[in-house]
Amino acid sequence: MKRSLLMVGLWAAALIIGLLLQDAYYIGIATVTAFLAVWGQSWNIIGGLGGELSLGHSAFIAVGAYITVVLFQDYGVPPLLGTLIAVGVAVVFAAFIGVATLRLRGPYFALATLSIAAVLLSIIVHFKSVTGGANGLSLVFGTSDPAHFEFENPKSYYAIAMVLLLLVTAITAWIYRSKLGLYLRASGASEAAAAAAGIRIAGVRILALCISAALTALGGVFYVFYAGFADPNYLSGLNLSIDIALIAVVGGRNYLAGPIVGAIFFQVVDSTANAYAGSYGGLNIFIFGLVVVLVVLVEPRGLLALGERSARLVRRRATRTSLESA
Amino acid sequence: MMFAIQAIVDGLLIGGVYALVAMGLNLMFGVMGIVNFAQGEFLMIGMYIALGFAGIAVPAALLGVYWVVIPTVVIMAIVGMVFFVVMLDRAARFGESGQILLTIGLSICLQGAAQVVEGSGNKLLRTPVYGEAIKIAGVIIGVPQLVAFCVAIAITLVMAWSVRYTFWGKTVRAVSDDTEAALALGINPKYVFIIATGVAIGLAGLAGGLLMPFHFTQPTVGQQFVVVAFLAIVIAGLGNVSGAVVGGLLLGVVQSVTAVYLSLDFSTAAMYVIFLLVLFLRPQGLLTRTARTV
Numbered sequence: 001m002k003r004s005l006l007m008v009g010l011w012a013a014a015l016i017i018g019l020l021l022q023d024a025y026y027i028g029i030a031t032v033t034a035f036l037a038v039w040g041q042s043w044n045i046i047g048g049l050g051g052e053l054s055l056g057h058s059a060f061i062a063v064g065a066y067i068t069v070v071l072f073q074d075y076g077v078p079p080l081l082g083t084l085i086a087v088g089v090a091v092v093f094a095a096f097i098g099v100a101t102l103r104l105r106g107p108y109f110a111l112a113t114l115s116i117a118a119v120l121l122s123i124i125v126h127f128k129s130v131t132g133g134a135n136g137l138s139l140v141f142g143t144s145d146p147a148h149f150e151f152e153n154p155k156s157y158y159a160i161a162m163v164l165l166l167l168v169t170a171i172t173a174w175i176y177r178s179k180l181g182l183y184l185r186a187s188g189a190s191e192a193a194a195a196a197a198g199i200r201i202a203g204v205r206i207l208a209l210c211i212s213a214a215l216t217a218l219g220g221v222f223y224v225f226y227a228g229f230a231d232p233n234y235l236s237g238l239n240l241s242i243d244i245a246l247i248a249v250v251g252g253r254n255y256l257a258g259p260i261v262g263a264i265f266f267q268v269v270d271s272t273a274n275a276y277a278g279s280y281g282g283l284n285i286f287i288f289g290l291v292v293v294l295v296v297l298v299e300p301r302g303l304l305a306l307g308e309r310s311a312r313l314v315r316r317r318a319t320r321t322s323l324e325s326a
Numbered sequence: 327m328m329f330a331i332q333a334i335v336d337g338l339l340i341g342g343v344y345a346l347v348a349m350g351l352n353l354m355f356g357v358m359g360i361v362n363f364a365q366g367e368f369l370m371i372g373m374y375i376a377l378g379f380a381g382i383a384v385p386a387a388l389l390g391v392y393w394v395v396i397p398t399v400v401i402m403a404i405v406g407m408v409f410f411v412v413m414l415d416r417a418a419r420f421g422e423s424g425q426i427l428l429t430i431g432l433s434i435c436l437q438g439a440a441q442v443v444e445g446s447g448n449k450l451l452r453t454p455v456y457g458e459a460i461k462i463a464g465v466i467i468g469v470p471q472l473v474a475f476c477v478a479i480a481i482t483l484v485m486a487w488s489v490r491y492t493f494w495g496k497t498v499r500a501v502s503d504d505t506e507a508a509l510a511l512g513i514n515p516k517y518v519f520i521i522a523t524g525v526a527i528g529l530a531g532l533a534g535g536l537l538m539p540f541h542f543t544q545p546t547v548g549q550q551f552v553v554v555a556f557l558a559i560v561i562a563g564l565g566n567v568s569g570a571v572v573g574g575l576l577l578g579v580v581q582s583v584t585a586v587y588l589s590l591d592f593s594t595a596a597m598y599v600i601f602l603l604v605l606f607l608r609p610q611g612l613l614t615r616t617a618r619t620v
Contacts (some may be wrong), residue, residue, distance in 0.1 A: 023427055051423065053426060053427075066355065091417075100602075100606055102611060104605065104609070106422040106423065107361040107422065107426060108428070108605065109559070109607070110361075110426060111556055111560060111601075111605075112602060112605055114553070115557070115602050116602065118488040118553075118594065118595065118598050119595045119598045119599060121595075121604070122591055122592055122594060122595030122598075123595070124593060125591050126589060126591035151416045153601055184376070185469050213349020213499070225501060234411070236579025238549070238553075242430060242434070245427075245430075246430065246431065246434075258336075267569075273489050277442070280441070280446045281441060281442060282439070282440065282442045282446065282545065283438065283441075284438065285434045285437055285438035285441075285443070285444055286435055286437075286438025286439050286442055287438070288434060288435075288438075289432065289433070289434030289435025289436070289437070289438055290431075291429045291431075292427065292428075292430070292432075292434065292435070293413065293428055293431040293435060295431075296417055296420065296424050296427050296428040296431060297413065297416050297428070300420045300424050300427075323347040
């Protein structure tokens with residue numbers, strides 16, 4: 001309880017600080033961080049709790065983004081309704097993937113999800129008349145109508161992303177405490193033991209993947225309206241899928257705040273390194289990759305676990321010194 | 327008809343490179359159960375090393391362009407052994423997902439390092455073999471591509487033979503079948519793992535050295551090869567020694583034929599679709615006879 005109050009407090013503080021920012025550059029960084037945290041948190045439902053390493057989550061982002069935008073721009077479907085349709089399609093898509101990959105574990109599941117996202121990318125690139133192909137799809141903004149997800153103030157998208165993050169985190173927190181979360185963790189830890197305990201692993205996995213996909217797609221919808229442009233190689237690309245997974249892992253897969261910490265860390269490294277060496281300098285991915293390697297080798301439970309461990313160490317040392325001086 | 331034959335030949339030639347990368351992956355998976363996502367980056371490093379050696383004029387004049395393969399393979403084999411001792415060995419206790427994450431992290435890290443050191447531009451060295459081609463019955467075959475292909479086939483044969491008949495091959499099989507029993511027989515699995523990783527990364531270096539004369543070098547060049555190589559070994563059946571070559575060649579042909587007859591946009595997707603079909607319908611792979619749970 002204390003922890004969740006603390007988290008909501010930190011969230012409110014981050015929201016207020018973000019809204020007070022004046023520089024468009026920093027507002028952009030804060031917004032992207034919030035979206036990455038949304039995706040990392042959504043990924044964590046299947047990747048962290050369920051222990052299934054998905055490397056194709058960008059597919060759900062692309063589904064959310066493209067369906068909403070194409071329905072709106074080509075068929076005049078209001079984005080609110082479009083969002084519902086897009087999320088629905090993402091859920092169906094995820095259910096299909098879940099059924100198809102039911103027997104696959106570990107590297108096989110990772111490669112299967114990666115392949116599905118790659119096939120989706122090829123489809124998006126090929127059907128140019130609908131999706132704009134490899135050149136991407138620019139959003140045509142008319143009046144700044146909130147019902148069309150158009151806002152003049154860029155901070156609005158930051159606020160939206162933060163609300164999404166709160167929603168996704170609340171849902172994840174509920175899953176942690178629900179039976180579904182227990183089942184998921186049990187089947188992620190030992191499939192045989194979970195099955196022996198009477199858990200329907202297939203159903204639990206598919207349900208978790210569908211929830212994860214729905215939330216990821218929802219993030220994708222608002223991201224594309226924020227960016228004003230749909231770039232297929234980013235939205236359905238392997239790099240984004242990998243980033244999302246690593247964000248959750250680096251922060252800490254077993255922590256509610258893990259993906260959020262991971263996203264903040266990722267974005268701080270990214271923007272600092274890019275400011276120093278340019279966005280094609282490679283310094284950003286060098287440092288982030290190095291941190292991933294170190295995290296796996298030193299504390300595979302993530303930065304939050306590392307923080308906990310060092311806090312314990314400091315406390316123990318403090319007690320020892322106080323005992324010695326007494 | 328000519329068109330079709332040319333497409334198939336092109337596919338086989340690029341498939342040879344896929345096979346070389348896949349062979350290293352397959353060795354690591356077969357012996358240690360490790361899925362090495364960084365194999366493509368080791369290929370990329372191999373290409374840069376080969377590029378560096380290709381600039382030295384004297385041995386190139388004496389031995390020809392392909393002398394660069396020798397130092398590249400030696401360096402990469404040493405890199406591989408260090409890679410095992412420093413990283414893989416320690417990550418082993420964190421299980422499958424820890425190892426996957428480690429190699430993904432390493433692959434990103436190495437890509438970034440290459441960008442920092444070499445820049446993100448394409449580098450291409452026009453060695454004497456660059457653009458050389460022979461024409462057999464109207465089919466054009468690139469000489470450097472043919473060299474890479476022939477080496478891939480030769481290496482497969484050597485590997486298949488040595489795994490079956492040599493003492494070293496029997497040791498490797500013993501360890502991968504039952505590590506504990508091998509231990510009881512006085513085999514130190516750790517040494518086998520070190521050597522296997524050295525050979526696997528050395529193979530990536532070999533692929534890099536053979537690829538360099540006809541393909542541009544760039545920090546992210548490895549990614550396209552490693553993903554296809556993964557698909558290749560799963561399609562053929564993981565751990566199957568000759569599987570890497572069968573899968574690699576098959577995917578090369580699928581890619582090239584799709585590009586010619588369907589659309590260039592789908593040439594990559596076709597490989598993934600074949601992979602997914604195999605994964606869903608025959609998860610033990612095309613070449614593996616006994617059913618295996620995945």
